Amino acid sequence: KAGVTQTPRYLIKTRGQQVTLSCSPISGHRSVSWYQQTPGQGLQFLFEYFSETQRNKGNFPGRFSGRQFSNSRSEMNVSTLELGDSALYLCASSLGGHTEAFFGQGTRLTVV
Amino acid sequence: GESVGLHLPTLSVQEGDNSIINCAYSNSASDYFIWYKQESGKGPQFIIDIRSNMDKRQGQRVTVLLNKTVKHLSLQIAATQPGDSAVYFCAENEGLYGQNFVFGPGTRLSVLP
Numbered sequence: 001k002a003g004v005t006q007t008p009r010y011l012i013k014t015r016g017q018q019v020t021l022s023c024s025p026i027s028g029h030r031s032v033s034w035y036q037q038t039p040g041q042g043l044q045f046l047f048e049y050f051s052e053t054q055r056n057k058g059n060f061p062g063r064f065s066g067r068q069f070s071n072s073r074s075e076m077n078v079s080t081l082e083l084g085d086s087a088l089y090l091c092a093s094s095l096g097g098h099t100e101a102f103f104g105q106g107t108r109l110t111v112v
Numbered sequence: 113g114e115s116v117g118l119h120l121p122t123l124s125v126q127e128g129d130n131s132i133i134n135c136a137y138s139n140s141a142s143d144y145f146i147w148y149k150q151e152s153g154k155g156p157q158f159i160i161d162i163r164s165n166m167d168k169r170q171g172q173r174v175t176v177l178l179n180k181t182v183k184h185l186s187l188q189i190a191a192t193q194p195g196d197s198a199v200y201f202c203a204e205n206e207g208l209y210g211q212n213f214v215f216g217p218g219t220r221l222s223v224l225p
Contacts (some may be wrong), residue, residue, distance in 0.1 A: 008172075033211050041199065043156075043215035055210040090155050096210055098144035098163060103155035 002027065004093050004104035012110045018079040021107045025072050025093030031055075032074040033101065034066060037088040049074055050096050081111045120199075124222040129191040132176060133219045135202035140183060140203035146213070147176055147187045149198045159187070189221075197223045 005024040013019050025032050033056075034046040035087035045058040068074045072093075078085055088108050092101040115146050125131045137145070143164035148156035160171045162178050162185075169176050175188040185202050203213040 031211060033213070035213075042217050043203075043210050043213075045214065048211050050210055051204075054167060056207045056212040058212070076117065081115075092213075094211060100158050100161055101146065101211055101213065103148075105155045109128055 004091055004102055006089075006091050006104035006107050008107060009105065010108045012112060013081050014112055015081055015083060017081050019081060019109060021076045021078075021089055021091075021109070023074045023076070023091030023093075023104060024076070025091075026102060029095055029102075030072050031094045031095040031096035031101075032068055032072065033092045033094075034074070034076050035090045035092065036060070036084075037090055037106070043090070046076070051110060053090075078109075083111050085109065086111045118215045120220065122220040122222060124224055125172045125192050126224050127192060127194060129192055131187075131196070131221060133187045133189075133200050133221065135185040135216050135219075136189075137183050137185060137202070137204045137214075137216075139204060139206055139214070140180075142206055142214075144205040145176070145178065145185055146203045146205075147174075147185075148201045148203060148215075149196075150152075150201065150218070151198045159200075192223050194225070196224050197221055 033048040040068045048056040052068045063079045066076045088106045090106045092103045094101040126163045146161045147159040150156045162169045162176045173190045177186045199218040201218045
């Protein structure tokens with residue numbers, strides 16, 4: 001059974017640009033969550049999607065948005081990139097609710 | 113949101129010894145917890161979970177203990193091996209519906225030969 005797949009693995013963008021990250025969950029999983037990991041702030045929850053609906057949202061500005069497609073694949077978008085957005089962005093998939101959440105390898109975003 | 117865990121400490125143990133990693137959580141309403149292991153350059157790897165209606169759960173070489181009275185979680189690793197060296201995170205699910213995990217800062221486990 002394939003795990004959670006995130007693309008691309010690495011990305012370099014310039015301040016002010018926007019970026020889209022992709023996550024393919026484990027087959028059968030309908031919940032996809034996104035997290036930002038930085039050395040200073042650790043792992044922070046961005047949002048969760050379930051059956052194409054955002055179900056939970058963390059404390060991030062509106063520049064961070066996401067969506068989920070009917071096949072449960074999810075994308076995350078960051079607009080007007082700032083240097084502080086440089087981080088490892090992780091996606092986790094699960095069956096939803098209080099069940100195991102499995103992470104992908106992450107996308108390393110560097111903003112210059 | 114509320115934070116889980118302590119500042120990132122380092123735990124060094126001798127190969128073959130047992131390891132105990134601790135975590136404090138702050139939301140008494142959280143009812144589902146997961147321990148993750150993260151190796152350098154990789155995403156967090158699921159180790160074991162526990163629901164709040166339990167106080168202990170065992171897996172292969174790992175045991176999680178939950179003390180709801182003092183809002184404390186611990187992960188015990190038996191016969192620690194070099195491959196166990198990593199950063200370990202506890203996470204509590206604050207989402208009433210679905211998932212909204214709050215992660216602790218992590219503990220770095222170093223296994224000495």
